[in-house]
Amino acid sequence: xxxxxxxxxxxxxxxxxxxxxxxxxxxxxxxxxxxxxxxxxxxxxxxxxxxxxxxxxxxxxxxxxxxxxxxxxxxxxxxxxxxxxxxxxxxxxxxxxxxxxxxxxxxxxxxxxxxxxxxxxxxxxxxxxxxxxxxxxxxxxxxxxxxxxxxxxxxxxxxxxxxxxxxxxxxxxxxxxxxxxxxxxxxxxxxxxxxxxxxxxxxxxxxxxxxxxxxxxxxxxxxxxxxxxxxxxxxxxxxxxxxxxxxxxxxxxxxxxxxxxxxxxxxxxxxxxxxxxxxxxxxxxxxxxxxxxxxxxxxxxxxxxxxxxxxxxxxxxxxxx
Amino acid sequence: xxxxxxxxxxxxxxxxxxxxxxxxxxxxxxxxxxxxxxxxxxxxxxxxxxxxxxxxxxxxxxxxxxxxxxxxxxxxxxxxxxxxxxxxxxxxxxxxxxxxxxxxxxxxxxxxxxxxxxxxxxxxxxxxxxxxxxxxxxxxxxxxxxxxxxxxxxxxxxxxxxxxxxxxxxxxxxxxxxxxxxxxxxxxxxxxxxxxxxxxxxxxxxxxxxxxxxxxxxxxxxxxxxxxxxxxxxxxxxxxxxxxxxxxxxxxxxxxxxxxxxxxxxxxxxxxxxxxxxx
Numbered sequence: 067x068x069x070x071x072x073x074x075x076x077x078x079x080x081x082x083x084x085x086x087x088x089x090x091x092x093x094x095x096x097x098x099x100x101x102x103x104x105x106x107x108x109x110x111x112x113x114x115x116x117x118x119x120x121x122x123x124x125x126x127x128x129x130x131x132x133x134x135x136x137x138x139x140x141x142x143x144x145x146x147x148x149x150x151x152x153x154x155x156x157x158x159x160x161x162x163x164x165x166x167x168x169x170x171x172x173x174x175x176x177x178x179x180x181x182x183x184x185x186x187x188x189x190x191x192x193x194x195x196x197x198x199x200x201x202x203x204x205x206x207x208x209x210x211x212x213x214x215x216x217x218x219x220x221x222x223x224x225x226x227x228x229x230x231x232x233x234x235x236x237x238x239x240x241x242x243x244x245x246x247x248x249x250x251x252x253x254x255x256x257x258x259x260x261x262x263x264x265x266x267x268x269x270x271x272x273x274x275x276x277x278x279x280x281x282x283x284x285x286x287x288x289x290x291x292x293x294x295x296x297x298x299x300x301x302x303x304x305x306x307x308x309x310x311x312x313x314x315x316x317x318x319x320x321x322x323x324x325x326x327x328x329x330x331x332x333x334x335x336x337x338x339x340x341x342x343x344x345x346x347x348x349x350x351x352x353x354x355x356x357x358x359x360x361x362x363x364x365x366x367x368x369x370x371x372x373x374x375x376x377x378x379x380x381x382x383x384x385x386x387x
Numbered sequence: 388x389x390x391x392x393x394x395x396x397x398x399x400x401x402x403x404x405x406x407x408x409x410x411x412x413x414x415x416x417x418x419x420x421x422x423x424x425x426x427x428x429x430x431x432x433x434x435x436x437x438x439x440x441x442x443x444x445x446x447x448x449x450x451x452x453x454x455x456x457x458x459x460x461x462x463x464x465x466x467x468x469x470x471x472x473x474x475x476x477x478x479x480x481x482x483x484x485x486x487x488x489x490x491x492x493x494x495x496x497x498x499x500x501x502x503x504x505x506x507x508x509x510x511x512x513x514x515x516x517x518x519x520x521x522x523x524x525x526x527x528x529x530x531x532x533x534x535x536x537x538x539x540x541x542x543x544x545x546x547x548x549x550x551x552x553x554x555x556x557x558x559x560x561x562x563x564x565x566x567x568x569x570x571x572x573x574x575x576x577x578x579x580x581x582x583x584x585x586x587x588x589x590x591x592x593x594x595x596x597x598x599x600x601x602x603x604x605x606x607x608x609x610x611x612x613x614x615x616x617x618x619x620x621x622x623x624x625x626x627x628x629x630x631x632x633x634x635x636x637x638x639x640x641x642x643x644x645x646x647x648x649x650x651x652x653x654x655x656x657x658x659x660x661x662x663x664x665x666x
Contacts, residue, residue: 101560102560102562102563103530103531103532103558103559103560103563104530149558201425201426202425203425225558228557228558229476229554229557229587230425230587231423231424231425231587231627231628231629232424232587232624232627232628232629233424233627234425234627235629257559257560257561259561260632297560297562298560298561298562299561299562301632302590302631302632302633302636302653302654302657303632303633303636305654305658306633306636306654306657306658306661309654309658310658310661310662310665313662316665320665326632326635326636326639329636330636330639330640330643330645333640333645333661333664333665334643334645336665337645337664337665
C-alpha cells in the first residue's frame with residue numbers, strides 16, 4: 067500500500083511543484099495518473115520510489131515513510147519503468163541486463179539465474195542480443211522485464227507506450243495487464259487516454275501540482291469539470307457518447323458507451339428498438355462485439371442483454387430505416 | 388516539390404534494404420504525415436529528404452530523391468540544410484545552447500544570416516511558436532512541450548522551404564500536442580512551407596495532414612488523403628498502425644450496414660454522423 071499524506075515537494079526548495087497531495091493506492095490497484103506536462107505526475111512518481119523527498123507531509127510505502135527506507139529496500143518493493151528505456155538499459159546483453167537488478171541488490175545466484183531464464187523464455191528474448199540494437203518496442207519490453215524479473219509487488223510505469231507503435235503498445239500493455247491480474251499493483255503515468263480507458267481501473271487527475279480528482283476511470287473521464295480543469299480529453303468513444311448524450315431522448319446505453327463494441331451494440335439496439343427484428347439486432351451486436359475485441363465482449367454483451375429484453379417497444383419489425 | 392523515384396536504401400551495416408522502390412511526389416506546401424509500425428522505414432524516408440542519407444549514414448542508395456530541385460546525393464549537406472529544416476525526435480540531443488534566445492541565434496549565425504536581419508528573424512520565430520515569453524529562459528527550466536516549441540522555432544528562424552519533424556509530440560500531453568500542430572500548420576500555411584512529419588498519433592496527423600503516407604516493411608502501402616487512407620482501418624490495424632477510435636467505430640458500423648457515409652476521422656465527425664444515423 068502506498069499513502070501520500072498532505073505531501074508537498076520542491077526541486078529547488080522554493081518553488082512548490084507538489085502541493086498538499088493526499089491519496090492511497092491499495093494493493094492490486096491499477097491507477098493511472100493523468101494531466102498535462104508539468105502537472106506533477108512524474109514528481110509524484112519520484113516521491114514514491116524515493117528519488118525525491120517531500121518538503122512537507124509523508125509518503126508511506128507499506129506503512130513505512132520513504133525517508134526511513136533505504137533505496138535498495140524501496141527497489142525491492144517498487145519497480146520503476148522510465149519513459150525512455152535507453153535511460154534504463156545499461157548492459158551489453160539482454161541476459162546481463164536482466165541480471166543487473168539482482169546484482170545491484172546483492173541477490174545473485176542460482177535462483178536469480180532461474181528467474182532470468184524463465185523471463186527470457188516468457189518474453190521470447192534472444193539472451194545474447196545487444197540491447198541497443200533492438201527496436202524501441204523490444205527495448206521497452208526488456209526494460210519492463212528487467213523490473214518484473216525482480217517481482218516487486220508494485221510497478222510504476224512512466225509513459226510506458228510513448229514512441230511505441232500500435233502492436234508494441236498492445237504487447238507491453240498486455241504484459242502489464244497480466245501482472246496486475248496476478249496481483250501486482252500498477253501505477254501508470256499516461257497521456258494516451260485510449261490506453262488509460264482500456265487498462266486503468268482508477269484515475270487520479272492532476273494539475274498545477276495538486277490532485278483534481280480521484281475515482282473510477284470513466285467516472286473521472288466523463289466529468290466535465292475535471293476534464294476542463296486538468297486539460298484532458300476523454301477517450302474518443304467516450305467523448306462521442308458524451309456529445310450524443312446531450313441530446314434529449316438519447317438512449318442511456320449510447321450516452322454511456324465507452325468502447326467501440328459497446329457503442330456499436332448500443333446503436334444496433336437503438337435501431338432495433340425502432341424496428342429491426344430483435345433477434346437480428348441482438349445477433350448483429352454480438353457479432354460486432356466478437357469481431358472487435360475479445361476483451362470487451364462481456365461489456366458489449368451486457369449492453370445487448372440489458373436492452374434486448376422481450377417485449378421492448380418497437381421490436382415487432384415495424385418502421386425500419 | 389519533393390520527389391522519390393524508385394528509391395531504395397540499404398544501410399552499410401544492414402543485410403537488406405530498409406526501404407524499397409519508393410515512388411512519391413510531395414507538392415510544395417503540402418502537409419504530409421508519415422506513419423507505420425516500428426522499423427517500417429518511415430524515419431529512413433525523412434533521412435533521405437534532409438540528406439542524412441547518404442551523407443551521414445552511408446549505404447547502398449538506389450534511385451533518386453530530389454528536394455526543391457536538389458538531388459540529395461549530389462548536393463552537399465550544407466546546401467540541403469538551407470532548404471530543409473529538421474527537428475529530431477530526441478529534442479535534448481538537438482539543443483546546443485543553455486538559453487532559448489541563444490538556441491535560435493545558433494542556426495542563424497551558422498548560416499551567416501546578415502546581422503541586421505537576425506533580430507527580426509528571432510522575434511518572428513518566437514512569435515510563430517507562441518513562446519515570446521520564453522526568450523530569456525534557460526533550456527533546462529522548460530517543460531517538454533516548451534522545448535519542442537523552441538526546437539521548431541530554432542528551425543523555422545532559418546526559413547526553410549521544407550520542414551521535417553520526427554515524432555515531434557512523442558513526449559507531449561494531448562493539449563500540448565495539438566498546440567504544436569496548430570502552430571506548425573498555421574506557420575506552414577502562411578509561408579507555403581512543405582511539412583513532413585513522422586508521427587505515431589494518427590488521430591492527430593489525420594486532422595492536419597493533406598496526405599497520409601503509411602509505410603510497411605520498407606514499402607509505401609498507402610499515400611493519399613487521410614479520409615481515403617482511414618477507410619482501410621482493418622488493414623491499418625493489421626499493419627500495426629493505430630487508427631482513431633472514432634474511425635474504427637464508424638467503419639465497424641459501416642461493416643454492419645449501419646452507416647454508409649464518408650470516412651470519419653475524429654470525434655466531431657463521428658458524433659455528427661451518428662446523430663444522422665439515429666435521427
